[in-house]
Amino acid sequence: MLVKKKRNKSGGEIPTASLPDIVFMLLLFFLVTTTIDMDKGLGMVLPEKGNTTEVNPKNITNILVNASGKIAVSHEGDIQVIDVRELKHFAKRSLATNDKMIFSVKTAATSKYKDYIEVIDQLKQASATRISIADPES
Numbered sequence: 001m002l003v004k005k006k007r008n009k010s011g012g013e014i015p016t017a018s019l020p021d022i023v024f025m026l027l028l029f030f031l032v033t034t035t036i037d038m039d040k041g042l043g044m045v046l047p048e049k050g051n052t053t054e055v056n057p058k059n060i061t062n063i064l065v066n067a068s069g070k071i072a073v074s075h076e077g078d079i080q081v082i083d084v085r086e087l088k089h090f091a092k093r094s095l096a097t098n099d100k101m102i103f104s105v106k107t108a109a110t111s112k113y114k115d116y117i118e119v120i121d122q123l124k125q126a127s128a129t130r131i132s133i134a135d136p137e138s
Contacts, residue, residue, distance in 0.1 A: 057076065059098060059100045059101055061075045061091075061094055061101060061102070061103050062074040062075070063106070063119060064107075064108075065105070065108065066108050067111050071119065087119060088122040088123075089126075091123055100130070105120065105131060106136065108136060
């Protein structure tokens with residue numbers, strides 16, 4: 001009678017010799033194909049320091065932002081307190097009457113950055129291309 005011998009099979013092995021190559025190729029693939037979002041900022045071109053130009057006061061509208069986020073608009077001595085959402089319409093009306101209008105934005109030293117950005121955004125939406133950024137009051 002034939003006796004069937006049991007063979008000791010060792011478990012199947014997974015070859016790992018090429019594993020570092022595969023990992024490196026996956027890493028390289030993801031590094032090449034991944035895009036990183038970069039904040040673009042405000043997209044404003046600032047002039048070189050020291051350039052000053054005389055401007056007719058009729059062509060300047062001063063926008064003052066205080067620490068609590070309230071906005072005061074001053075043009076030729078006329079001061080109005082308006083809401084930030086009304087600034088876009090105010091700027092459009094000003095540009096319709098005077099296409100050379102310059103909007104000078106000045107903030108208090110303690111005003112929030114969010115309020116400043118909202119003012120700049122409203123002016124951009126009104127198609128204002130001449131925006132002056134004044135130093136904050138201390």
